[in-house]
Amino acid sequence: MPQRGPSAAPAPGPADRARAASVRGIAEELARMRGPLLPILHAVVAAHGYVHDDDIPVIAEVLNLSRADVLGVVSFYHDFRRTPPAAHRVALCRAEACQARGADATYAAATDRWAGSTEIELGEVFCLGNCALGPAGTLDGALHARLTPERLDTLTAEWDR
Numbered sequence: 001m002p003q004r005g006p007s008a009a010p011a012p013g014p015a016d017r018a019r020a021a022s023v024r025g026i027a028e029e030l031a032r033m034r035g036p037l038l039p040i041l042h043a044v045v046a047a048h049g050y051v052h053d054d055d056i057p058v059i060a061e062v063l064n065l066s067r068a069d070v071l072g073v074v075s076f077y078h079d080f081r082r083t084p085p086a087a088h089r090v091a092l093c094r095a096e097a098c099q100a101r102g103a104d105a106t107y108a109a110a111t112d113r114w115a116g117s118t119e120i121e122l123g124e125v126f127c128l129g130n131c132a133l134g135p136a137g138t139l140d141g142a143l144h145a146r147l148t149p150e151r152l153d154t155l156t157a158e159w160d161r
């Protein structure tokens with residue numbers, strides 16, 4: 001068995017090996033598609049919640065790309081998150097139609113409530129196509145309309161328990 005130096009990375013554990021096998025399986029399954037990198041990255045995020053640093057060389061090897069090629073695409077699109085997602089995600093629309101209907105107050109209340117939370121991730125979106133029923137937003141991916149601070153509190157009351 002080769003000796004590891006003091007600066008060597010720790011040997012991958014069972015969870016790491018299972019994830020690598022899963023990512024390789026996803027990449028191999030989609031590799032024959034035309035333009036497979038984006039579908040592979042979407043599938044990895046869907047399966048694992050984010051793209052881990054260790055996923056990049058696996059995908060690069062399957063697609064015969066450089067790690068820099070894969071990392072460049074991952075870092076270009078914000079949809080390919082690089083860290084595990086929070087337990088809950090709130091995305092509030094900050095575009096003009098929702099602003100005209102009070103989105104700023106809802107966003108300010110959400111920021112006050114969840115700033116620094118590790119369990120609830122607050123983000124901005126710019127138009128969800130639900131302008132007539134603004135302020136709009138998504139809670140764990142589900143679209144909601146007329147999101148006042150009070151309605152947001154009601155809809156997420158279970159999350160803080």
Ligand code: FES
Pocket residue numbers: 093094095096097098099126127128129130131132134135136
């Ligand atoms: S501006 Fe908010 S949904 Fe369109």
